[in-house]
Amino acid sequence: MNFYLLRRLLVSVPTIIGITILIFLVMRVLPGDPVSVVFGQESFTAMSAADQARFRADLGLDQPLHVQYLEWMAAVARGDLGRSFWRNDTVADLLIRRGPITIQIAVMAITFSWLIGIPIGLLSATRRGSWQDHVARVFSTLFLAIPSFWLGVAVVLVGVIYFSWRPPIEVDYLWTNPARNLQMTIGPALALGAGAGAYVARITRSSILELLHADFVRTARSKGLVEKRVIWRHVFINAVLPVVTLSGLILAGLLGGSVAVETAFGVPGLGTALVRALADRDYMVVQNLVLVYAVIFTTVNLCVDLAYGWLDPRIRYE
């Protein structure tokens, strides 16, 4: 187990380095001048070529590419995630301010997706062909089809028009003001959780249906076990593996932030920050956020793999 963990961690390193090289090069290849965005049209067009060059040098963009990359990596190794090209505020500060909200929404959304998706999938599979199955399938298809941001916009607009309410516009953390924090996060979490729950319901249903006809299930039934026990002890526990895999992927995606849902609810999360930094050609913010996402994605996937062994005793890590 320890050897497996070590091996996985070692394999992750070149993956993450590859991602850093990729994002570094992509940002340099993309057309667009960060200085023009930082200064705005009037200032940028009034600036002499020499001034523009000086500002690029201030941002470290006059160095050869390999030097820029190595300086970035050296800073990361020192725990310095760099500064925004804009006000010189740090990426670490951005993560500290926005990260908790994004993580909280992601965890809440994945919890909602389980609470919604697993019971519905289970019900749908064990009562295949019944009206409950049809209703469940209609709703899961519906929530797969409806974009999460649309749900978010609908919730906000209905709240404003009919109840003069909208999620808090100012950020509060769970540890500073839990009530306001939940008002802010529950909407995005439900909007994201509904979509993810639809996926979970469908994967749960198909997984259970496949197992219901497996040999070991037939054996369990022939031994005279009651159906409830067959489902819970023999089918469900085995059917949950694909759900864990799917949930891991969804969670990793959500931890990067959802631009659309964050925008719909006006929640200042990491997703919006990344997209805006990309448009502004704020290289250091983009590079370091992508690096953080890469680490998160790798870590979550590793955790999912480790969870397999815990859920299924047949799986052993060598």
Add this chain to the structure above:
Amino acid sequence: MDARIRSTSPMSSRSPLGVSRRRFLAVGLGLSALSLLAACAPAAPSSPAKPAEPAKPAESKPAAPAATTAPAAAKPAESKPAESKPAAPAAAPSAELVKAPEPNPKRGGTIKIAGFGDPAHFDLDQSPTIVNLWPQSPMYDNLVRFNPIDGGRTIIPDLAEKWEIAPDGSSYTFHLRKGVKFHDGAELTAQDVIATYQRRQNPPEGVVSIRQELYRAVKSIEAPDPYTVKFVMSEPRGYFLEALATGWSVILSKKTLDDNKGDLRRVQNYPGTGPYKYVAFNPRDKWIVEKNPDYWNKEVPYVDRIERISIQEAKDRGTAVLTGQVDFADAVSVDTYREALQRPNEVEARTIPVTWAITVTFNTQRPPFDDARVRRAVHLAISRQDLAKVYELSDDITMGTRWIHRASPLASNIEENLKLPGYRADKSEDLAEAKKLMAAAGFENGFKEPLIFLQRGLTGPGIEIYAPAFQDMLKRHLGLESVIKPVETSVYWDQVRVGEYHMTWGAPAGAINDPSDYWGQWFKTNGPQNYAKWSNPKFDEILAKMDKELDLEKRKALAKEGEDLLDQEAPMFMHGWPTVPRIWRKHVKGINQDIVGSYICLRYDTIWLDK
């Protein structure tokens, strides 16, 4: 210019009250979906403002204008000028201090204002955007200022308690208040004013002074004593006092400038003398200032604290006011503005004129727009009225404003303008004339290749609605094919600079309402924002005369000559000068919302909360 957004008019023929909630919800969902898609694009600057019926400053009756003021430098266009007189005041006695117009204003409390995104840096002189100006203004004072009580229609004393202007406009002498303290405790002296304006006029290496042109005619700045500042002009400037009064012209501390080698981009709390002091700026969160207890005007400010919360999306700014989470918001979305109009017991709403214009700039160095006849044909053929309807999905845009901001005393009469070719609603004669011009220019059957219609931003109304409508009119009326080329902001300015376009949508801004400022930037040969690369010696001559003319009537005549020439030459398609929607909770008092520009009346010193 960030945070330009569409707006609508409370005075429009289609009453906003006629919009049902069901319809509002449906339209709102659609618009919001669009705005979400826009989130994947660069920040909002390209979102155009849709002006409404012109604000009617002439009808405004401020409750209690500050007592003695200089004559109006920003008189509304509609107001009838007095007899021919100097555009700038010859002298101004000291005035009563500014105070809230209502009797017995309440003191205390925190006002929450919906802000926009965050600034790229903090140096006001190097910034073109309200993202800097609006949150930073409460911390600073000017020499003179626009009167917040009459909506900016007069210029009143600020740090200068009185001033004299030489009759020939050759000098301006300002007498500073004594005992005024910067927030770091240092006393304001003439040296601070000199350092401020010297940097503005001749910035040190590596610093860009965006509004430098406004001070080009200043020959020297002198300090006869520690509390007197004299601007000696190389030639008169009819707009000089207005330039000193705009919100951009804040007075900085010499020490601050020296300590930072004249570059304040990375200095977020440089001290001012204003009614509020810096407390904190948290990027992407909020900007907090609090009452300056040592402010020289002991009457104001009334509120203890201003929290300007960073809210990127226009609809979120609107819903934040509607739900009482903030007290005041500018540039809200059209749907939330309309909802505000339906809640007169809770909130108030109106549109405010801004100091930028909706335009399509032609590349006059590249065929076919190197031919003035083709540009004139577009000027005539495009229906401003139809374009406005399509663009804003409703109502009118700022119809009838020509090349001068509506609040400038030099602006031509809107009703008369709407009878002119190109501006009038009936296009039959204009289209016939446009076709003749195209034929004369050799483009009877259109141009040999599709024209490049460069767009800043990948999404938003500018790209999704305005450009296609413009494109369609060009094709239908003039046979000109075009392709819309959207690019991100980081790419856009390079392409404009090298001329990689035939035409481009934009919202160029002036610093003041006087055309000497923005004509010099947009149309003068080699002007800093002359993206059309247009050059016309006759226009340059008119502008030079207008710059130094002090007589208002003579300036008006020159301005008309300039406008007529621009109508003929049309270096850009001028759609109009827009407004943006503002909404606020009813308990917000002490400010005249009927203002005449976007760079004035920003200090919130007279604002108070009736709760």
